[in-house]
Amino acid sequence: xxxxxxxxKLEWSCxxxxxxxxxxxxxxxxxxxxxQLKVHKGICDACRTYEKQSRLLxxxxxxxxxxxxxxxxxxxxxxxLKINILNHINEKK
Ligand SMILES: [Zn+2]
Numbered sequence: 001x002x003x004x005x006x007x008x009k010l011e012w013s014c015x016x017x018x019x020x021x022x023x024x025x026x027x028x029x030x031x032x033x034x035x036q037l038k039v040h041k042g043i044c045d046a047c048r049t050y051e052k053q054s055r056l057l058x059x060x061x062x063x064x065x066x067x068x069x070x071x072x073x074x075x076x077x078x079x080x081l082k083i084n085i086l087n088h089i090n091e092k093k
Contacts, residue, residue, distance in 0.1 A: 014040075017047040024051075025058050 017040045020033055029037065041048045 014044060014047055017041070017044065018050055021047065021051045021054055025054060 017037060020029060020037045023029060041051065
């Protein structure tokens with residue numbers, strides 16, 4: 001009986017595994033969740049690949065967002081902001 005339960009947990013669904021993989025990218029998993037995911041990845045190629053791709057995608061996304069933010073800041077400070085300040089000064093004269 002007890003052993004059956006353990007084996008059921010080993011054959012834990014890919015859907016639950018991918019949910020935990022997504023969750024893991026945002027917050028830290030509990031010890032139990034981590035263990036369940038580890039056991040599942042040990043027997044499932046698809047979920048191992050899914051985790052790799054999720055991590056890669058997240059890294060690319062973070063890099064991309066960082067670059068966009070830096071570009072936006074440059075555009076604002078170099079052009080629009082300067083013009084705004086100059087306009088403001090001229091109005092006060
Ligand atoms: Zn799986």
